[in-house]
Amino acid sequence: MNITRNLILLSSLWCSVSALATGFEGPQSDAVSRGAYIFDIGGCASCHTNKQPLGGGVELVTPLGTFISSNISSHQQFGIGGWTNAQFIKAMREGVSPDGEHYYPAFPYTSYANMPKQDLLDLKAYLDAQEPVAEATLPHGLTFPFNQRALLGVWKLFNTGDQWISDPSQSATWNRGSYLANGPSHCTQCHTPRNFIGGLQLEKGMVGNEQWPDGEKVPPLVDANQLGFGGWSQDDIAFALEVGMTPDGDFLGGSMSHVLENTTGKMTPDDIKALSEYLYSLNNP
Template identity: 70%
Template sequence: MIMQKSWALLLVVCATHGVAAAQPTSVARGEYVFNMGGCASCHTQDQPLAGGVELVTPFGTFYSPNISPDPQYGIGGWSNTEFIMAMRQGVSPDGEHYYPAFPYTSYVNMPTQDLIDLKAYLDAQEPVPKPTLQHALDFPFNQRALLGMWKILNVSPSWVSDPQQSAGWNRGSYLVNGPGHCGQCHTPRNIIGGLQSDVGMIGNVDGPDGENVPALLDVAQAAFGGWALEDISFALEIGMTPEGDFLGGSMSHVVENTTGKMTPEDIEAVAEYLYSLNHP
């Protein structure tokens, strides 16, 4: 979660020909999904949605793509089916694998309607005719064909609701593990870039852009684990810690583009879920 620039198989249940033209309500809902996913943090450098944001990792340097509705350089002309396949399977309309710097391993947990609404919002934005920069990756990570095998090991829907928990907790769990993709930065990765889910949320010393990403799972309550529920909500809303400091680094972008734009109910839901990690 500390980094929305980060490292998201299911059957596509909605084909283009079966989807009506986007209604204003779909665009409005899509804007909220856009904010929940922190899309602006990764895809806006100089011009909105035009990409070009640099992401330095142990595997090389990635550059975010243009996701404006430009038909040549962006996603203009993509069908809903193609968009959903990209979001859930990490596959382009041309059949090319996307690198997991695009967090489709989290977006695979998102329901179809959220994705359709998101596309409706993106389609309603201004197209930007700007080409996407090429990644600069080390061998063997520059061999895109290897991603097919990587996905077999690392991509599957993992989020399910827990009937033993409250509606708020389940909503927070979905936001954290789906569109918010918090584990993409707060969870360490193995030597091939897969998330080490058995130690999820314990922090990541090799975070994006070299950041030392702190732990959200802090059962010793040495840092985040000692925060009260209200402390978490306050930090999500305005970016201030219990000590009076402001969250810095890329977490400041998370507050600006994501959590600070959530409804009070969703902020409380995320806080409830994160608090439960250290207070089961």
């Protein structure tokens, strides 16, 4: 198993070197290229690509009904190409559309609210530079009363947590990892249990979610009994985030396969290190 792991690690390192050579990692020279990396660490492709990139149409089947992701391409009519910067930021941070409608929290704006303005503007610059997709977004198929969008204003009053802030007692690397997990990469959205109306039970932490879409059970990232994930080293966590292999030689599957493909698998080595340091600290305070 050590030979297999070393071979995979070498392959991963080669991919990292290749990415550095093509300029997709490290300092970015303009808003579009910076936005491309933010798009990756946000995992946007996983939720908004079904038939065509950024065209939406991905279904999330939940106990509340079926959510369908939106078209976020640069199309003026069907996508977000006609949005102003202010409208985009309001949608990302407050979950409100340019028409004043509330977005459902299947769109994780409660995490994106933690992103600085410049990151959001860079992300929009990248999206605006992509090909438009002439594909209308289908309506959600939700049960009553969850299909009453106006009630989301009340929902937000009880299910919006405090904005993320850095912890001066921790290292810069730890704070970067905390920002990724609670902001653009939104680990909390998947690994934190939700209440009966879909709000995150943030006080419980990332102890897993038994009711993820399509009946999937999301495992915990916080393990008080030091079993499973709680027994992993920081290097184990980093290796799993990068290539998807667990310490016992198994591979991560389910929704995590999309995360590996579209999010953590595209992170810089520094961000992998930061995220693994933060996650390790949750189990080893």
